[in-house]
Amino acid sequence: MNGNKGDSFKLSMSKGRADKKVLFAILVSSMLLTAVTPIVLAATEDNVTITFDPDGAIEIDVGQTNYSFGSAISGTWTNSTASYFTLYNNGTVAMDTEIRTNETTDSPSDMYLNESNIAPRQDEYAIKTVGFTTDQYLNSTYALYGEYDQGLNPDDNKQFGLSLYLGNLSANHSVQTTTIYFRGTQV
Numbered sequence: 001m002n003g004n005k006g007d008s009f010k011l012s013m014s015k016g017r018a019d020k021k022v023l024f025a026i027l028v029s030s031m032l033l034t035a036v037t038p039i040v041l042a043a044t045e046d047n048v049t050i051t052f053d054p055d056g057a058i059e060i061d062v063g064q065t066n067y068s069f070g071s072a073i074s075g076t077w078t079n080s081t082a083s084y085f086t087l088y089n090n091g092t093v094a095m096d097t098e099i100r101t102n103e104t105t106d107s108p109s110d111m112y113l114n115e116s117n118i119a120p121r122q123d124e125y126a127i128k129t130v131g132f133t134t135d136q137y138l139n140s141t142y143a144l145y146g147e148y149d150q151g152l153n154p155d156d157n158k159q160f161g162l163s164l165y166l167g168n169l170s171a172n173h174s175v176q177t178t179t180i181y182f183r184g185t186q187v
Helices: 005-036
Strands: 060-062 077-079 085-089 095-101 124-130 149-152 156-166 180-186
Touching (some): 060 180
Antiparallel strands (some): 060 085, 095 149, 124 156
């Protein structure tokens, strides 16, 4: 290279061709590498469907189904044993317990339930629970005062008693019968 301009042009041209060959080789190698290597163009997704039925069962049971107070005297409380009755939650969820009774005695309907939480008047009776979370007088509807016992867990039980109060009597009545109903509601 003797400093001739033509030689310098040839050198630069051959260098440019070498660069192009290198670039071409890199491009072809990249294409081959891309063809061999998997490319993730988008993510995929899959799923599993789960089905369940969230039913909880409430099953309330009272262990004793009959009780006789025997001779009840007007103007005084007559009590059962405090733990005579047992209330069972045989269900699968915790329950609150509601209780109600008849408005009158079953047969003959000579006496009437006093729901006012005051001393019963003539030919009236009142029944009160003993041993629940909230002991109170029984009424003829479930919703009047709400729950008597709260949060009784499945497979658990609660012992309780009942008290009877008679108002003044207009006559010597025959044996009276009333029915007490229990309802469990989910907590």
